Amino acid sequence: MIATLVIAAFMILAMAGAIYAALVPHTLHCIIGLGLTLFGVAGIYLYLGSPFVAAMQILIYIGGISVAMVFALMLSVSLAKKMKHSEIKVILSSIAAILFLAVMARLIMTTEFPLREEPAGAAAWGVEQIGHGFLTTYSPLFIGLAICLSVAIIAAVLVARREADKS
Amino acid sequence: MSLSAFLLVSLVLFSAGLVAIMSRRNLVTILVGIELMLNAASINFMAFNYYTAVDPVVGQIIVLVIIGLAAAEVAIFLSILMVLYRARHDVDVEEIREIRG
Numbered sequence: 001m002i003a004t005l006v007i008a009a010f011m012i013l014a015m016a017g018a019i020y021a022a023l024v025p026h027t028l029h030c031i032i033g034l035g036l037t038l039f040g041v042a043g044i045y046l047y048l049g050s051p052f053v054a055a056m057q058i059l060i061y062i063g064g065i066s067v068a069m070v071f072a073l074m075l076s077v078s079l080a081k082k083m084k085h086s087e088i089k090v091i092l093s094s095i096a097a098i099l100f101l102a103v104m105a106r107l108i109m110t111t112e113f114p115l116r117e118e119p120a121g122a123a124a125w126g127v128e129q130i131g132h133g134f135l136t137t138y139s140p141l142f143i144g145l146a147i148c149l150s151v152a153i154i155a156a157v158l159v160a161r162r163e164a165d166k167s
Numbered sequence: 168m169s170l171s172a173f174l175l176v177s178l179v180l181f182s183a184g185l186v187a188i189m190s191r192r193n194l195v196t197i198l199v200g201i202e203l204m205l206n207a208a209s210i211n212f213m214a215f216n217y218y219t220a221v222d223p224v225v226g227q228i229i230v231l232v233i234i235g236l237a238a239a240e241v242a243i244f245l246s247i248l249m250v251l252y253r254a255r256h257d258v259d260v261e262e263i264r265e266i267r268g
Contacts, residue, residue, distance in 0.1 A: 004168060007168055008168075011172070011173075011176045014176060014180065015176060015179045015180065015183075018179060018180045018183035018184070018203050019179070019183050021183065021187060021196075021199050021200075021203065022183040022184070022186040022187040022190075022200070022203070023186070027193055027195050027196055030187075030195070030196045030199050031195070031199060033199075034199045034202060034203065037180065037203060037206065038202075038206065041180075041206050041209070041210060044173065044176070044210060044213070045213055045230075047168070048173070048213045048214060048216070048217040049217055049223070050213065050227050050230075052227070053213070053227050053230050053231060053234075056231060056234055057234065060234050060235075060237075060238055061202075061206075061234065061237070064238060065202065065237065065238060065241045068241055068242075068245055069195060069198065069199070069241070069245070072195065072245045072248055072249065073195060075249060075252075076248070076249070076252040086190075086192075089189070089190045090186070090190040092189075092190075093185070093186050093189035093190040094186055094190075096185070096189065097182040097183070097185045097186045097189075098182070100182060100185065101178055101179065101182040104178050105175060105178060108171055108174045108175060108178065109171060113170055113218070113219060114219060115170065115218050115219060116218060116219055116220075116221075125223055125227070129223075129224045130224060130227050130228060130231070132224075133224040133225075133227075133228050134228060134231075138228050141228065141232055145232050145235045145236070148235070148236065148239050149235055149238065149239050151239075152239035152240070152242050152243050153239070153242055155243060155246075156242040156243050156245070156246035157246070159243075159246040159247060159250055160246040160249050160250060
């Protein structure tokens with residue numbers, strides 16, 4: 001009972017943050033909405049049996065990505081102030097998104113999913129299993145991710161630096 | 168809580184991301200929309216992982232990969248944003264028409 005209430009609260013937090021981020025005009029408030037959503041999603045992961053992924057969500061998304069976005073906002077000062085906001089575009093895109101939502105919600109409600117009898121026990125969800133998976137069956141994925149991250153960081157530094165040398 | 172509840176939450180997140188991407192002209196808020204959509208995909212993976220998958224490790228690994236890719240994407244995106252801001256003092260996507268620096 002209490003678990004259901006808590007997960008419902010996290011779900012509502014995630015959805016409210018997302019809608020706030022999508023509609024609020026101010027850029028900084030938009031990032032705050034994103035942070036709320038990420039926190040709610042971390043709670044959902046916790047309910048779905050994976051404390052490790054929830055911790056990574058908080059560390060990387062809230063601690064890394066949101067903070068990086070706030071820093072980018074601080075480095076480009078005028079961004080925080082002026083913000084062109086056309087009502088008509090918001091209304092049109094909201095209508096499109098609500099149509100999409102209605103169609104997909106109907107699809108979800110009418111589909112019969114092949115559910116497992118009982119959810120897997122806690123032993124199957126541990127950090128050990130994730131590490132084992134990353135180093136055996138899914139090692140190409142792990143190596144690819146590592147290469148992708150290092151290339152992205154080097155590229156980000158190069159792109160941001162070249163212009164600095166020019167000016 | 169049933170599987171459909173999680174799928175509906177993820178659907179709301181995805182739609183909000185769609186609105187953010189379609190209606191905004193500011194690169195930072197478009198990035199926020201992309202992150203919302205990635206999170207919706209991650210929730211789907213975790214929910215199906217919990218309720219239907221044979222091996223519960225698969226979904227967790229895919230979600231961790233999505234988180235890593237999102238970090239890489241944000242690094243690239245923000246460096247492009249810094250370059251654009253330095254060159255034009257603006258990050259309005261409708262004003263950015265040339266690729267040459």
